[in-house]
Amino acid sequence: MDIAAIAKELNLEIRSARDRLENIVTGGYTGDLLSDVMANSHAGDIWITRQVHQNIVAIATLKEHAGIILVNSCEPAKDTLERAKQENVPILVSRLGAFELTGKIYNLLAKDK
Amino acid sequence: MCAAENILEKHSFDIEGGNFSNAGTVSTKIKSILKQKNLPDDVVRRSAIVCYEAEINIVSYAKKGVISLTIRPNSVQIEADDEGPGIPNIELAMQQGYSTANQQIREMGFGAGMGLHNIKTYSDIFDISSEVDKGTFLKMTIHTQPAKD
Numbered sequence: 001m002d003i004a005a006i007a008k009e010l011n012l013e014i015r016s017a018r019d020r021l022e023n024i025v026t027g028g029y030t031g032d033l034l035s036d037v038m039a040n041s042h043a044g045d046i047w048i049t050r051q052v053h054q055n056i057v058a059i060a061t062l063k064e065h066a067g068i069i070l071v072n073s074c075e076p077a078k079d080t081l082e083r084a085k086q087e088n089v090p091i092l093v094s095r096l097g098a099f100e101l102t103g104k105i106y107n108l109l110a111k112d113k
Numbered sequence: 114m115c116a117a118e119n120i121l122e123k124h125s126f127d128i129e130g131g132n133f134s135n136a137g138t139v140s141t142k143i144k145s146i147l148k149q150k151n152l153p154d155d156v157v158r159r160s161a162i163v164c165y166e167a168e169i170n171i172v173s174y175a176k177k178g179v180i181s182l183t184i185r186p187n188s189v190q191i192e193a194d195d196e197g198p199g200i201p202n203i204e205l206a207m208q209q210g211y212s213t214a215n216q217q218i219r220e221m222g223f224g225a226g227m228g229l230h231n232i233k234t235y236s237d238i239f240d241i242s243s244e245v246d247k248g249t250f251l252k253m254t255i256h257t258q259p260a261k262d
Contacts, residue, residue: 032222034222035225035227038165
């Protein structure tokens with residue numbers, strides 16, 4: 001399943017890297033502690049967080065995440081967006097909280113397998 | 114007692130303490146160098162993790178530091194050498210969950226007390242030395258080929 005399909009299914013708003021929405025999502029990780037995400041997430045994951053500062057782009061790039069979804073309608077900071085455009089990392093925004101969004105994406109990915 | 118003649122490549126990068134907007138750029142550069150060498154994915158992944166944690170530690174606590182990457186036929190070595198406050202109690206600092214990070218650092222999602230622990234977990238060999246009011250030196254080695262019995 002790609003990011004575009006998840007975005008459509010869950011009414012996510014796209015904030016960066018529209019040309020990378022075909023990135024395939026193979027799993028997901030939810031967390032706001034950056035060392036935890038760094039250690040335990042995988043390449044191809046969609047990262048669900050409420051951190052909005054630009055270091056999230058560095059992590060997503062290093063870990064080769066499919067993209068980042070910000071929860072609770074949190075918007076990326078201006079320099080985060082700039083960095084995401086430079087690095088071509090998709091950032092999306094959801095109105096849902098982390099728990100609900102994670103559950104929905106988990107189910108979508110499980111159904112897709 | 115490293116065999117200097119075995120060094121295939123060496124790179125050094127300066128890191129500025131307190132500059133969170135650039136945090137992660139050195140790790141990204143090092144990762145792309147390692148990827149170009151066609152090293153196993155696991156080696157690149159672990160190197161990126163230990164490098165990132167070392168970089169964040171310098172940005173979070175030190176005045177400045179240098180991260181260097183040395184590639185040898187059988188290993189990748191990452192050293193982080195900083196000028197900073199040093200670590201008074203290394204044993205305590207190594208404990209998962211222990212952190213001296215201030216509120217600002219924690220709000221950004223750093224300072225969870227996982228950094229040194231992650232570095233130790235993902236390195237094959239990890240050395241740390243520190244002097245209070247001088248700085249901290251980390252040396253992480255990751256084997257690129259399985260160790261022979």
